Amino acid sequence: MSLKCVVIDDEQYAIDAMVGYINKITDLDVFTTYVSALDALTNIKKEDNIDFIFLDIEMPEISGLELAKSLRDKTKFLVFTTGHPSYALNAFDLNASQYLLKPISFAKFATTIDYILKDLTIVNSSVQVTKSRLQFIKADNKSAYHYIDSTEIIYIEAAKNYVLIYTGKEKFVTHMGLNHIETALDPKYFIRVNKSNIIAKNAIKKVEGHTIILNNTKTLQLGDVYKPAFQDFLNGSLLKAGF
Template sequence: MNIRSIIIDDNPFNIEVLSDLLQENDIKVNLVGTAKNGKEGLELISSVQPDLVFLDVEMPDMNGFEVLASLDKINFRTIFVTAHSHYAIHAIRFNALDYLVKPIDQKELNLAIRRFRSNSNADHQNQMKNALKNMERKNALDQVLFLPTQEGGIKMALRDIIKIEGDRNYSTFYLSTNKTKISSKTLGHFEEILTDKGFFRCHRSFIVNYHHIDKVQKDFFSMKNGENIPISRRRKVDARDWFSVVKSKK
């Protein structure tokens, strides 16, 4: 498989470093062009039709997400490249997108390219469109969680998720539509990406959605559907504090 790639980054040094790493990479990647800003990047995408774009998140004229939002169709895969920007990394992880952190490590680059090859049949245009829509939605409950699968992916509106139950390396989502969805990601993964969106891990086996909580009791959350979800002993104080803070913001 001949991977045709481009780099869009406003820092010439970063372009040079990534170019060198691609030449040394275990998997052959053909670099067919580079661009130093978003405008040039859009022109380059149009002219060379790449398979893979290494896209800097933070650029002065437009950020990486704005570059993608400017396209009618996204017929390529994207690996975002970012410094230690908490906001950018959190947004990327929530939307199940791939990324590398500067300074780029050769092993991490190799893994990212391997993921690109193994996921070549997934519906990435649909995934990216979902991510861009999420970034436009100011209310977290209006955002949609995308879970990649071999068949293309599962979408779930955050407002529909009542709870997530973890069992070893799997997580089960219980929805207000009376449906369940299973992910091969751990509960810890979802705790990390959902904490700032009105979700709370109250027990080693459960994450709850504030939107579906009726009240907090001594040892459990009373949910609006009549269910009681346990609160572990070590999380009782945190649970009450979290519930009070979130409630005050609503």
């Protein structure tokens, strides 16, 4: 397995360091590098079949976050490489695979690649992947983590710069984008009902018009944008008389 890698950074020494790391890992190959974000935007094509893009954030011409909006569908994995932790929430809203803080050691780089490729191996071997499991999330404390099994989740709520996850017994807080969490959940069991909320389908107690009542008595309003998908779910779950 040989995976194509692209490195985009406005500092050549950072590119050189990343290229050195990539060359140390057997499964990775450097496809090309860009010191100019504009050149990357112009030249990277979907048909290049790129596996990894390693992308800096603070660059002249175009920021890495803006560039990612155009490049995300042109690579399997998008890894931000930056010296600024404050962009993490925005990065995961863009469906980033990982977020590496500079200075990046080879050990950290190798561990990150190993983590990503293990997920790829699971998918390619046709093993059933339980996307509905969130596994570990970061807590407020920098060194603390929570394990959450999605079978216990009732609903999830976005609140400013963090997300609240409600189970039957507890509430968890994590600094992560709602979009990022949504991609980790299995749509067979979860559904987005408005801009700020994702709910477990089996937690619905009653639906009255645009009002959704959950089995913990929480009441949410169905957003117009999400109504068609929600109605399709209801129609597909409706008990019908046989004739």
